[in-house]
Amino acid sequence: MPVAKNLRSIGRRVVSAVWRVGLATRFFLLTLAYSGTSFRRFHLTIKELFSTGVMSLIIIIVAGLFVGMVLGLQGYETLKRYGSESALGVMVALGLVRELGPVVAALLFASRAGSAMTAEIGLMKATEQITAMEMMAVNPIARIVAPRFWAGVISMPLLAAMFSAVGVFGGYFVGVIQIGVDEGSFWSQMQAAVDFREDILNGVIKSFVFGTVVTVIALFEGYDAPPTAEGVSGATTRTVVTSSLAILMLDFILTAIMFRGN
Amino acid sequence: MERTTLDLWVGIFVVGGIAALVMLAMKVGNLGTYNVSEAYQVHAYFSNIGGLKPKASIKSAGVLVGRVTDISLDMERYEARVTMSLDKRYQFPKDTAAKILTSGLLGEQYIGFDVGGDEAMLKNGDELKMTQSAVVLEDLIGKFIYSKAEGSTN
Numbered sequence: 001m002p003v004a005k006n007l008r009s010i011g012r013r014v015v016s017a018v019w020r021v022g023l024a025t026r027f028f029l030l031t032l033a034y035s036g037t038s039f040r041r042f043h044l045t046i047k048e049l050f051s052t053g054v055m056s057l058i059i060i061i062v063a064g065l066f067v068g069m070v071l072g073l074q075g076y077e078t079l080k081r082y083g084s085e086s087a088l089g090v091m092v093a094l095g096l097v098r099e100l101g102p103v104v105a106a107l108l109f110a111s112r113a114g115s116a117m118t119a120e121i122g123l124m125k126a127t128e129q130i131t132a133m134e135m136m137a138v139n140p141i142a143r144i145v146a147p148r149f150w151a152g153v154i155s156m157p158l159l160a161a162m163f164s165a166v167g168v169f170g171g172y173f174v175g176v177i178q179i180g181v182d183e184g185s186f187w188s189q190m191q192a193a194v195d196f197r198e199d200i201l202n203g204v205i206k207s208f209v210f211g212t213v214v215t216v217i218a219l220f221e222g223y224d225a226p227p228t229a230e231g232v233s234g235a236t237t238r239t240v241v242t243s244s245l246a247i248l249m250l251d252f253i254l255t256a257i258m259f260r261g262n
Numbered sequence: 263m264e265r266t267t268l269d270l271w272v273g274i275f276v277v278g279g280i281a282a283l284v285m286l287a288m289k290v291g292n293l294g295t296y297n298v299s300e301a302y303q304v305h306a307y308f309s310n311i312g313g314l315k316p317k318a319s320i321k322s323a324g325v326l327v328g329r330v331t332d333i334s335l336d337m338e339r340y341e342a343r344v345t346m347s348l349d350k351r352y353q354f355p356k357d358t359a360a361k362i363l364t365s366g367l368l369g370e371q372y373i374g375f376d377v378g379g380d381e382a383m384l385k386n387g388d389e390l391k392m393t394q395s396a397v398v399l400e401d402l403i404g405k406f407i408y409s410k411a412e413g414s415t416n
Contacts, residue, residue: 050268054275093290158279165282168290187289195317196291204283 024220027141031149031219034142044147045154052113052148053155057162059112060105064096064163067104068170071095075171076179085181089190092171093164097194097203098259101164103251106210109156110243114218117148118239121222122232130223145219152218156211157204164203202258209250214243300350301328302386306360307341312396314362314371320346322375327352330373346373348384355380359392371396 038045075091121144124130130140168190175181194200218239225235308314311333320328328348336343348354357378364371384390 046269046272049272049275054271057275057278097286097290155275155279158276158282161279161282161286165285165290168286190290194291196287200283200286200291 020224023224024216027145027220027223028216030141031146031216034139035146035150037139037142038147038150044143045150048147048151049155052109052117052151053159056109056112056155056159059108060159060163061166063104063108064101064166065170067100067163068092068096068167068172069174071100071167072171072174072179076175076181085175086185087189088171088175088181089186090193092175093168093190093194094199096164096167096171097199099251099255101167102160102203102207102210103247105160105163106156106207106214106247107244109152109159109211110214110218110247111240113152113155114214114239114243115236117152117215117218118222118225118236119232121145121148121219122225122227122235125223125225126227126229126232128227145223148219149215152215153208153211156214157207160203160207160210202254205258206251206254209254210247213246213250217243217246301347302350302384303331303345303347304384304386304388304390305343305345306390306393307336307339307343308360308362308393308395309341310395310398311342311344312362312364312371312398314344314373314396318370318372320348320373320375322352322354322377327375344373353383354378356382356384356388357392358384358390359394360390361394362396364397 071092072088075088075095076085079085079087079091121130124144130144133140133143172186176183176186221235221239221242222232225231314330314333316330316333318330319326320330328346330344331347332345334343335341344360346360354375355378357380359376359378361374361376362371363374378392
């Protein structure tokens with residue numbers, strides 16, 4: 001019976017997906033519980049901050065610059081029709097601070113840093129380094145996972161803020177310097193429309209949530225990867241796919257909660 | 263603790279991120295321009311507020327003097343009660359009139375103050391007695407058509 005077989009395989013997939021969600025939650029709680037080491041021996045976290053945060057700087061800054069420039073160009077083309085080019089600054093800043101900054105920075109972070117984390121931990125597992133640590137009574141979650149988790153959580157809001165800041169200057173470069181929108185109205189309308197708590201802090205909260213989710217997914221996929229070459233490559237792919245989808249879905253939910261009815 | 267170049271890079275990263283946040287707050291956002299610490303509250307009743315929203319600006323002679331903090335419907339008068347928070351630096355006479363105005367043709371709505379001549383000044387919790395409601399475009403068109411129709415019969 002092909003129908004029954006298909007149904008059974010769908011059911012098995014759903015059950016295993018729910019199972020993995022449960023495992024990931026337990027893994028997340030364990031990471032939180034064993035986080036003490038990553039603050040007591042802070043150089044472990046510093047090292048991870050370097051490889052996740054500092055190494056992502058270039059891609060974040062270049063991407064932010066170009067996204068801001070495109071926003072400036074496209075925004076100008078549309079706003080020109082309504083004779084309100086002076087609102088270009090508002091459009092660029094709100095678009096970046098509320099949405100594009102946190103979301104695009106998180107997507108880049110997932111593919112730049114998240115995939116590296118998964119591959120690193122997956123390979124550690126495949127070469128039995130994690131088992132060796134357990135043999136030496138070193139808790140691998142406290143020693144390997146927790147510092148990476150906190151590095152991701154700390155660096156994500158900083159990267160998103162840099163993305164938005166650089167993007168605003170990209171929009172300024174195209175809008176004011178190249179096209180010739182009035183500089184005064186560009187900044188003053190922006191300052192009048194962008195609220196610190198409502199827009200900027202909500203953007204920071206968003207990127208904090210994204211940072212947590214991406215890092216947990218990346219670490220869990222690495223820790224849970226089958227200890228083979230295919231297993232690690234599959235886990236890396238799953239990290240990028242799952243965390244990208246999670247970012248976009250969470251973004252909708254967070255936006256609906258934060259900006260509804262304003 | 264020994265210093266490594268790695269620490270320097272992480273330091274640059276963290277300082278850069280915080281600098282970006284401060285820049286967003288001061289240059290892009292309004293944290294540097296508007297301060298609500300010293301304020302007093304007054305309220306006014308309007309029969310129609312049109313599209314006025316909380317946080318809309320309150321202007322006198324075009325200068326920003328405060329913000330709308332709360333809008334609610336008064337169930338005894340069936341009028342909109344608008345609470346405003348005004349900057350302590352600006353004092354207004356008791357007979358100041360509040361009008362709901364529109365910036366530009368289709369722009370945002372704000373409250374404009376017409377300053378009166380009373381000796382006594384507004385205090386915290388006072389009510390602005392003289393108000394002028396928002397101009398609703400449909401009402402305006404309705405009046406216009408009505409007056410046209412009247413004009414043609416005469």
